[in-house]
Amino acid sequence: MHERRPWDRLVPILAAAPAATFLLLFVLLPVAVLVIASLLAAGGPAGLETGLLGPSLGAQVARGAFRNSLVQGTVSSLFAVLWGYPAGLFVGRWAFPGRRAFLSLLLVPFLLPSLVMVLGVEELFGAQGWLGVPLPPLQVLGSGLPGIVLVNVLYNTPLVALFTANSVRGIPRHMEEAAAVLGARPHRIFGTVWARPSLRGAGMGALLTFLFSFLGFAAPLILGGPAQYTVEDWIYALYKLVGFQGPILASDLAVWTLGFLAVPVAVYAFLSRGALLWSRTDASGSVPPSPRARTWGWRAGAAATLALALLETGLLGAILLASVRSTSGTWSLSDWSVLLSPRATGAVGISVGAALGNTFLYALLVAGITVGIAIPLGLPSLRRSTAGDWLRGASFLPLLVSPIILALAVWTFWGPTLGAPGTLWTLIVASQATLALPFVLQAVGSSFRGQPQTYLDAAKTLGSGPWGVLRDVVAPLARPALVTSALFALALSFGEFAATNFLYIPQYATLVVMMYGMEGHRLFPAAEALGALLVLVTLAAFGALVHGGEVSGTR
Amino acid sequence: MEGRSLEPVDAARQSPAPLEVEGLEYSVGDFHMGPLSFRLEGGRILSLMGPNGAGKTTLLRILAGLERARGGIIRLGGSDVQELPPHRREVGMMFQEPSLFPHMTLAENIAYGLEVRKVPPAQIARRVNDLMDRFRLAGLAQRRPGELSGGEQQRAALARALAPQPRLLLLDEPLSSIDPGSRRRFQGDLKIWLRESETTAVYVTHDVDEGLFMGDRVALLFGGTWVRCASPDEVFRHPRSVREASFLGYNVWRAPEGWHAALPAEMEPGEPGGPGDLRGVVRAVGQGSPTARLIVELLPKGTSPLEHSIIEVHLPAGDPRALPRPGTEIPLNCPRILALPEPDGSMAPGSQGGQFS
Numbered sequence: 001m002h003e004r005r006p007w008d009r010l011v012p013i014l015a016a017a018p019a020a021t022f023l024l025l026f027v028l029l030p031v032a033v034l035v036i037a038s039l040l041a042a043g044g045p046a047g048l049e050t051g052l053l054g055p056s057l058g059a060q061v062a063r064g065a066f067r068n069s070l071v072q073g074t075v076s077s078l079f080a081v082l083w084g085y086p087a088g089l090f091v092g093r094w095a096f097p098g099r100r101a102f103l104s105l106l107l108v109p110f111l112l113p114s115l116v117m118v119l120g121v122e123e124l125f126g127a128q129g130w131l132g133v134p135l136p137p138l139q140v141l142g143s144g145l146p147g148i149v150l151v152n153v154l155y156n157t158p159l160v161a162l163f164t165a166n167s168v169r170g171i172p173r174h175m176e177e178a179a180a181v182l183g184a185r186p187h188r189i190f191g192t193v194w195a196r197p198s199l200r201g202a203g204m205g206a207l208l209t210f211l212f213s214f215l216g217f218a219a220p221l222i223l224g225g226p227a228q229y230t231v232e233d234w235i236y237a238l239y240k241l242v243g244f245q246g247p248i249l250a251s252d253l254a255v256w257t258l259g260f261l262a263v264p265v266a267v268y269a270f271l272s273r274g275a276l277l278w279s280r281t282d283a284s285g286s287v288p289p290s291p292r293a294r295t296w297g298w299r300a301g302a303a304a305t306l307a308l309a310l311l312e313t314g315l316l317g318a319i320l321l322a323s324v325r326s327t328s329g330t331w332s333l334s335d336w337s338v339l340l341s342p343r344a345t346g347a348v349g350i351s352v353g354a355a356l357g358n359t360f361l362y363a364l365l366v367a368g369i370t371v372g373i374a375i376p377l378g379l380p381s382l383r384r385s386t387a388g389d390w391l392r393g394a395s396f397l398p399l400l401v402s403p404i405i406l407a408l409a410v411w412t413f414w415g416p417t418l419g420a421p422g423t424l425w426t427l428i429v430a431s432q433a434t435l436a437l438p439f440v441l442q443a444v445g446s447s448f449r450g451q452p453q454t455y456l457d458a459a460k461t462l463g464s465g466p467w468g469v470l471r472d473v474v475a476p477l478a479r480p481a482l483v484t485s486a487l488f489a490l491a492l493s494f495g496e497f498a499a500t501n502f503l504y505i506p507q508y509a510t511l512v513v514m515m516y517g518m519e520g521h522r523l524f525p526a527a528e529a530l531g532a533l534l535v536l537v538t539l540a541a542f543g544a545l546v547h548g549g550e551v552s553g554t555r
Numbered sequence: 556m557e558g559r560s561l562e563p564v565d566a567a568r569q570s571p572a573p574l575e576v577e578g579l580e581y582s583v584g585d586f587h588m589g590p591l592s593f594r595l596e597g598g599r600i601l602s603l604m605g606p607n608g609a610g611k612t613t614l615l616r617i618l619a620g621l622e623r624a625r626g627g628i629i630r631l632g633g634s635d636v637q638e639l640p641p642h643r644r645e646v647g648m649m650f651q652e653p654s655l656f657p658h659m660t661l662a663e664n665i666a667y668g669l670e671v672r673k674v675p676p677a678q679i680a681r682r683v684n685d686l687m688d689r690f691r692l693a694g695l696a697q698r699r700p701g702e703l704s705g706g707e708q709q710r711a712a713l714a715r716a717l718a719p720q721p722r723l724l725l726l727d728e729p730l731s732s733i734d735p736g737s738r739r740r741f742q743g744d745l746k747i748w749l750r751e752s753e754t755t756a757v758y759v760t761h762d763v764d765e766g767l768f769m770g771d772r773v774a775l776l777f778g779g780t781w782v783r784c785a786s787p788d789e790v791f792r793h794p795r796s797v798r799e800a801s802f803l804g805y806n807v808w809r810a811p812e813g814w815h816a817a818l819p820a821e822m823e824p825g826e827p828g829g830p831g832d833l834r835g836v837v838r839a840v841g842q843g844s845p846t847a848r849l850i851v852e853l854l855p856k857g858t859s860p861l862e863h864s865i866i867e868v869h870l871p872a873g874d875p876r877a878l879p880r881p882g883t884e885i886p887l888n889c890p891r892i893l894a895l896p897e898p899d900g901s902m903a904p905g906s907q908g909g910q911f912s
Binding site: 460461464468477 | 640641645646647648656671716719
């Protein structure tokens with residue numbers, strides 16, 4: 001009988017250790033302490049309930065926050081699906097000029113900082129906006145609940161379209177042809193071949209839209225004000241801005257949010273197993289050309305796709321153009337020069353150069369940490385182990401723990417231990433890495449899992465030992481995905497706003513935080529220039545990604 | 556392929572290694588295999604045949620060390636290799652798909668097994684060049700697998716598997732992805748090479764023609780159990796059960812007195828109305844290559860009906876007008892009709908845990 005060697009058992013444990021330790025130190029323990037502290041302060045779960053449902057001011061605030069989050073999450077996901085589903089089907093099912101470029105461009109909003117999206121909506125639909133001025137009724141979309149929903153929709157519709165497109169791109173063309181020659185009419189073909197996978201993709205997109213909108217931070221903060229604050233905004237506001245009972249109420253609200261989101265996150269984790277967010281290639285090989293007979297479905301898909309392309313391009317264009325347009329309406333680079341002025345530095349207490357340095361340093365560290373943690377999890381021995389399964393499940397935790405709750409938990413847990421403000425940047429990096437980790441784990445993991453087993457078997461039978469297989473076969477094959485994942489982590493860190501804004505002190509500010517500070521100090525030209533800079537950096541990261549590999553479906 | 560011999564990598568290892576398997580058992584889920592025992596002399600080829608799901612690939616993977624057996628012994632060249640991991644078994648394997656490493660060039664792929672054995676670079680270069688010449692890959696050294704045709708990839712995969720001079724070569728339906736014309740040619744090339752290099756090999760296929768041609772011995776594996784192992788001629792000429800005969804391409808039918816089998820090529824149609832061993836009605840006719848095919852429904856001799864009465868008759872391809880027309884009743888002369896035992900579930904009495912050498 002062939003016994004397993006002790007080393008066989010040890011390798012998965014060692015490989016899982018970095019990810020497990022990281023998740024333990026920066027998610028599980030801090031959140032557990034936050035929850036326990038809240039429960040103790042409230043005298044148990046009943047106390048929390050009374051706090052939320054009772055007549056107190058804190059309970060009224062919490063109910064308002066939940067109501068806003070629910071409304072924004074539900075309405076945003078509804079619109080995102082109505083828009084993104086036909087567009088996704090159109091892009092996924094039919095070939096048309098520029099299809100590949102469009103598929104890639106759908107990824108850009110995903111990489112943009114949310115604050116930049118808010119800026120884009122203001123530039124387009126605000127009182128001084130490119131569309132708001134000639135078409136005054138559209139100004140309603142520049143602020144308040146409509147503006148918040150529009151930001152959420154513009155941010156997430158591409159996700160719904162991507163998930164939908166990718167779910168149908170893998171369907172072989174001959175399936176549809178088989179149904180057609182068997183006599184099925186177009187609606188029956190759709191029901192038989194396309195409906196199930198595409199609805200799964202759209203469902204994933206809808207859930208993600210709900211989660212991101214429920215936990216929206218920047219848009220309600222800037223466009224809505226306290227009347228539209230979500231739970232994220234209220235946790236931030238209660239902790240940072242309200243004295244006395246504020247932190248306790250913030251913790252209570254965080255605990256309620258965690259409990260509320262457990263179900264949608266679990267459903268999303270279930271649906272997204274093995275799903276790809278973006279891929280350079282079509283899994284099914286050739287994509288059929290658009291049908292000669294333009295069905296209503298084709299027309300709806302084409303219209304949704306065109307509208308999405310126009311609005312997303314218009315958004316980016318508005319931000320870039322705003323940075324080179326002076327307040328008098330002439331073209332100049334004066335906005336960019338404001339960036340270097342003492343006023344800009346005074347707004348958040350740090351120069352643009354230093355903020356840029358921080359941003360890049362954090363991004364590099366986040367990319368290194370997340371990819372470094374993810375690589376061992378791709379080891380062949382861990383791929384099929386129970387420990388690997390648990391860790392892959394645990395990697396969804398940061399989706400449940402929103403940026404603000406994570407920052408609050410990390411600060412509560414590690415703040416007293418770290419003590420000196422000089423070490424605060426480590427918490428910013430750890431928080432950003434935690435938020436990027438689920439995405440990187442999934443991307444790297446799916447890349448490793450996608451490697452054909454016969455490559456590994458071939459290397460073994462040719463005389464390569466475990467490390468040889470890893471070095472000569474597994475690592476080179478995974479390299480494109482590792483580079484792509486690192487770039488994604490880099491981009492996500494670059495644009496992370498909520499957690500960084502919660503944790504920073506001036507010397508550790510990033511570009512996005514600085515942009516928010518400038519808006520607060522009414523340095524709008526400088527904020528516009530910074531927004532344009534962030535758009536350019538995002539487009540550069542996107543360009544690098546297009547030359548990379550594949551990206552899996554979570555973040 | 557060229558006829559000259561290759562320079563050996565390891566001059567000390569010249570004698571072919573015999574393969575001995577004793578009481579090998581394996582199970583996963585509802586599938587159980589074994590216990591299997593057999594001995595294959597060094598330098599010989601064993602064709603392992605059986606329907607899909609019989610356990611052929613699993614047995615190969617166990618021999619390679621890629622799967623763990625539940626019990627049993629595997630000896631290669633007299634030493635027990637059961638506890639050795641794949642990279643220490645000195646076993647080469649060719650998979651159904653070429654499985655060339657996509658990030659390496661063709662030359663790097665072929666050299667891989669030699670490099671991990673730390674063979675001196677000069678010797679690696681000579682060996683790679685020899686193999687590329689022999690397998691008609693010269694000039695493609697710097698190509699990546701994606702730039703090669705299917706046939707070139709298969710030849711490269713074989714060259715890669717053979718480069719380190721494995722003591723045992725395992726071939727898992729290696730020609731399944733090649734078109735039929737190239738496939739027959741490749742079979743010939745492969746058999747010549749294996750014979751010249753005196754490589755002990757286990758060749759898995761579910762193609763009867765291929766298996767009979769390639770093997771010095773032929774083993775039939777049905778449902779994880781040995782059914783038969785003998786010379787190709789013995790296996791083909793003398794099936795011992797309905798299932799064996801059916802798998803080997805015999806016509807099998809059941810008359811009131813029991814099961815019978817006959818080869819389609821050994822059934823000759825006579826003139827309508829003439830005498831014959833059997834009688835039948837032609838149901839369909841078609842030209843084929845290299846034979847024409849008649850589909851015939853056998854007629855019972857008495858009143859009892861036949862079971863499985865639709866059979867096939869192969870005739871030398873020729874003038875299609877000379878073939879009987881559908882609906883014609885014809886006599887069939889069969890010099891060799893086998894009587895087979897009643898199937899008992901296992902299809903071959905006493906076949907559990909079969910042993911052969």
